[in-house]
Amino acid sequence: MLNLLTDIDGVSVGHATDLHRATGVTVVVFDRQANASVSILGGAPGSRDSAMLDPANSVQAVDALVLSGGSIFGLDATGGVLDGLRADGRGLAFGNTIVPIAAQAILFDLMNGGDKDWGEQNPYQRLGHAAYRAARKGAFALGTVGAGTGATTARLKGGLGSASAVTSKGHRVAALVAVNALGSPTVGTGPHFWAAPFEIDGEFGGLGYPPSFRREDTDLFVKGMEPAATTIGMVVTDARLSKAECHRLAILGQDGLVRSIHPAHFPSDGDTVFGAATGEKPVADPLEFMEICHLAMTTMARAVARGLYEATALPQPGARPAWRDIHAKAVSRP
Template identity: 65%
Template structure:
């Protein structure tokens, strides 16, 4: 691990948030300096997305200008329009004759029942939030926890949030994850402070507690949100390696493995778990094993990012809001 342990450890991209605590929701955008090879996979049973079909390796378009993660369920799909507006202002987009069309795939999570004020009138606020997130996008450090797409996120046990982590292969390729954790399941082991992702933790980035010394049946029992279907974990895995679109698709699947190692259970029928994958193409692969190691680190990095998102989250300012990990366990 090096740099800031964030997605922005990868050169050639920026991350921006728009956070509305009154709404209890928000938007996070990844903006690429140059169009990036991209793909993705949906393994949750109740997804919501925009322009996700074009990410299939068999489809024509190879590159994207930005990726958007948003709250708001289907209403949140307006956010990509705001990001497109910002890109269009800068002359960005796929050339189609004399026109330019910014390519901005998006995934959404369900946070409509988290206590925020969702009485927004005729039009949802997400297009404006998308534009705000785009204009706020910067390189370097960015906030984690209850910000951007992680603002209204929850899990079965404690408040969810936005997390990120990075790693470096032996040949110097950077692999980094960004994820909004709004899981139907739990990122923590039972009612303990331990994270399922503990075996992959680096430098006590989410508390350094490790796993429990022993596992009980209670630790392994199902913990889920039940009938309150406020679920879906959405994210992206990015590398600075040169990848094909097919390789990016495979990378997204390996990042889903990381999600499944960090949340129990993941990919439920009421989850819409979606992970994008992108490659900026700064560094060629040097050896046949390079891609294998990139995939290996994608699994670990996504798991770490999930735990960081929950660890850094803060409770929303509502009387009945879900308690955060830090509310419960930092006092013990």
């Protein structure tokens, strides 16, 4: 176990990172189509082909899921992913035509100091294709990479995080998230993470909660009124789940955002979580499914904290500091 999304067999992850523009794309590719659904609870979401993942609609499964910066421009990233999938013969056959299936969520990173003056054609289709071609099994980078490149939070640099766990019956559950929240994953101005109760093996510093809480720790503090927000991600399991059950998985992933970001789901957030299942292992009874849902919540919360813990500050002047820039002395990094 790598404590990453790729602990799910048959799942590959690829990044394309542009530090000059302070943006990027992350692509998750399934060896075989995975049943999938989505939960959208933020007030300002941006997505591509998310409607097809409504449990009432016909499409059951996807070849890939895409997370991207760039706001509405970033929606072009899926075009590059679809080009790669089609070239590789992936997708549904309609006569002589292959139609891949991919869905996407975007975050707003247009005001983080990166060069967004890209002229007549934005770079996201190219970045999407590059991320698809970079997709691999095994270890992948976290922090200021891929869709987390330009991400920020109320006080600190955001980033890409991931975490995984195993149920008592051996089902694997893992989360991947690009943390670009309007609110804060840390308690007040200190080093402690709201996700602390769920931490495993000191994966984000092992600091626990602070000895006590101050009133200002829970007061409203957001990064500004600009729409520079949205946390996007997914929970994936190797369990055999229906599309409706994947929808419930996505909802529990949203609960992980609530447990790790204060506040989540604001009017200017676009918080979107996919739920997907590769179908490798059957689920024997409702209690097994409830345990999978519980780990959907806790792995998402852990992934959020890891996204900040592993992030580095952007190279642009005036960029938000990373957690390690301010709090590294609070813990000896493993």
